Amino acid sequence: MKISMRQISTDDAAEITMLSRQLGYPLSQQQILQNINAVLASKDHNAFVAVQGGKVVGWIGLARAILIETLPFCEINGLVIDENFRRKGIGKLLIEKTKQWAREKGNDTIRLRCNIKRTEAHLFYEHLGFKATKQQTAYEINLAN
Secondary structure: OOEEEOOOOOOHHHHHHHHHHHHHOOOHHHHHHHHHHHHOOOEEEEEEEEEEOOOEEEEEEEEOOOOOOOOEEEEEEEEEEEEOOOOOOOOHHHHHHHHHHHHOOOOEEEOOOOOOOOOOHHHHHHHOOOOOOOOOOOOOOOOOO
16 A cells, blocks of 8 residues: 655645544535645645545644744644544654654644544554643633624
């Protein structure tokens, strides 16, 4: 199975939408397309796709974070592998691509957040050398209402 990696493109919107729905993210294809365009326009964001046989089978989204209280770091803000292609090393390849991008941006650290319910994902990240550093509660407020 030959997997290639490349930067995300607007042509990937339909496949990214379907993959994202596998993890319960319900955005429309149009919303995904808008987000892809925003990522491509930003120097501090990027996304890569894994392609097998012309089909996008995984994607990873990342951002360079600059906070007042810490050194800059790279944060993985999304990683989805097609459920039919998991456990084939695709996630590891996307993480390696992320490490490369993070280094190019001058970052020494990559962080990510993972839903407490996704225990298989926790094991995946730990297997790749990530260490759990804290648990926290996430809050949000909807400003549209």
